[in-house]
Amino acid sequence: MTDRFRPAARMAGIAPFHVMEVMGRAQAAAAAGRDIVHMEVGEPDFATAEPIVEAGIRALREGHTHYTLALGLPALREAIADFYRRRHGVAVEPRQVVVTVGASGALQLALWALIGPGDEVLLTDPGYPCNRHFVRLAGGVPVELPVSPDTGWQPTAAQIEAALTPRTRAVLLASPANPTGAVIDREELARIAALLRERRVALIADEIYHGLIYEADTCTALACDADAIVVNSFSKYFGMTGWRLGWAVVPEALLRPVEKLAQNLFIAPPTPAQHAALAAFEPATLALLDQRRDEFRARRDLLLPALRGLGFDIPVTPQGAFYIYAGCGRFADDSSALCLRLLDEAGVAATPGLDFGPHTARTHLRFAYTTSRERLGEAIDRLGRLLA
């Protein structure tokens, strides 16, 4: 390597997304003829639901292949605002809804608009791996809030208050959370929102697993703080991962900065996906998506007792998303090494804790129940034979 292509200094702080590495290794093994149970993948195994696919096909046939406006199709922004009214009883103006290239695009826009060099953003550890890199790319400082099973893998208002500094500009909360499936308690969320309003700190709520909640109430942060910045996605509950479509709900004061950034960074979100997504809010589609949610619940109810039975430490029942964050201290000192062993010796792909922050990395694995109950049963058998 010559210094002509010396990477920018920031690259030393950008970790690879380890789940993608595991996925690549698992795909290579599968390509070489091995039977792999994929529990590393953070996306539904179902193909996109038929009414959404058909709407996408219709849009293509009708020639909807040009750019839309940078903030998205007006009809889609209206449909999303309407969804908040119907599902959550929360008033959202269509102009506050920004359609984005996945939730990744929404997070980029929110952080770029708000965060500058030296600004601190509080993030849970464990948490979604890319968030701390988004903060760093914006020049900000990700400050870890270690969370544990003692508080249901979610931070408390008291913990956040203790972590606030004059440099704190935002707190990023995810509910349901990746990798723990933890849903934040409604009263605690209200306390956090009140604290952050008072301290003039932005609340960024990652709600991309909304809709995949099995026990708790689904409560959007907008119900507690009308000025919350909400990030959501068509990937998970709506099953549209590969289409790359998400949205943000943005307070009035950030709309113009976010629009300027969206124009410059992305031009517009994918058009066929936007037309397809219009069908996602139809009652027949939602009924289908709720059936899929029920299937995820059934998988959780199969996998959770089985993993506990094998000796994995899972003190808190995950209430949402499609992940089980399992303590594996009984089996190994290093979850990354265990992950490779499970893949190589049992043909079971999981994700090492390393992806989700240092706090619990070495003692935890994430199992995604994004494969059929039959295959989950197979994985349980294989893990049983290897770890017995």
Place this chain on the structure above:
Amino acid sequence: MTDRFRPAARMAGIAPFHVMEVMGRAQAAAAAGRDIVHMEVGEPDFATAEPIVEAGIRALREGHTHYTLALGLPALREAIADFYRRRHGVAVEPRQVVVTVGASGALQLALWALIGPGDEVLLTDPGYPCNRHFVRLAGGVPVELPVSPDTGWQPTAAQIEAALTPRTRAVLLASPANPTGAVIDREELARIAALLRERRVALIADEIYHGLIYEADTCTALACDADAIVVNSFSKYFGMTGWRLGWAVVPEALLRPVEKLAQNLFIAPPTPAQHAALAAFEPATLALLDQRRDEFRARRDLLLPALRGLGFDIPVTPQGAFYIYAGCGRFADDSSALCLRLLDEAGVAATPGLDFGPHTARTHLRFAYTTSRERLGEAIDRLGRLLA
């Protein structure tokens, strides 16, 4: 606005993408019943070619709705590498090809990987409006290279040499260029490439209008510098704007940083678009796309003499893309005001020079010939009546 949502300081330096503003105003006028000739739009008016659309529909029917690997479908990366071999006689390894969310995604990846705080990037003025913002978002310093008709709206090696400083890390060249349609001379490009290799400065070549060249040879920067970072797109020649798909060709030394960034920032480019794009390289599709290129040429040949006849100053014949960058000093002191006048009084939407950098902003408009010859004729008539 409260300080809770005080935008990051960088936002003051991020201009809106003015063409999007003009487009919004023009769409509002059209929605109000006015007949507007759209010459502001930087995208082909044609819907995506049928073989590409059909491939997209087939992919959707087959359930290709999941994430791909972060760098894209292997088959697509191979097809793009093969295209360089066939069209340009240049050897590109598939592993060097990074499929991205539009050329915008490719530029983000290249600049994030390479550019840090204080690093200088040379950019032409006029040039694509978002580039300087991409550089700023990476913490870098965009340094303008003013170009003029005297050098065919492209920089020379001598000019670049004079602008290099110890902080220069990259030079971004576009050919064909937006807004001028200027194609860089092959010998000059070779001189620039040799200079930059010697000075250990990266060459980033924006080739998103490749394929839409009407007279000059199409020469990829890779023919002059095997280590050039090339940014390209399925939007323009391939007519896939709304699908949001592009690519970069990346030197070996930057592959790993770019992959880490792609995983974190984007997860993966849109899957239906990637499958659709596989059909773009088939001979029957390319024949269709070449017909469309010929139609663009015919439009240029209609519009260029007409604009000159009206008194617009266009000393250099644009050789590619679908833009004419027209001097309007004879009609107004301020091209932005003229732009609004053309829209409001003649129903002709063009883009003010302001989008493309300060150097020639006040005295130039960009006309895009992305509408039919009939509509271009209508625009010429209207401009003639207004400006006579």
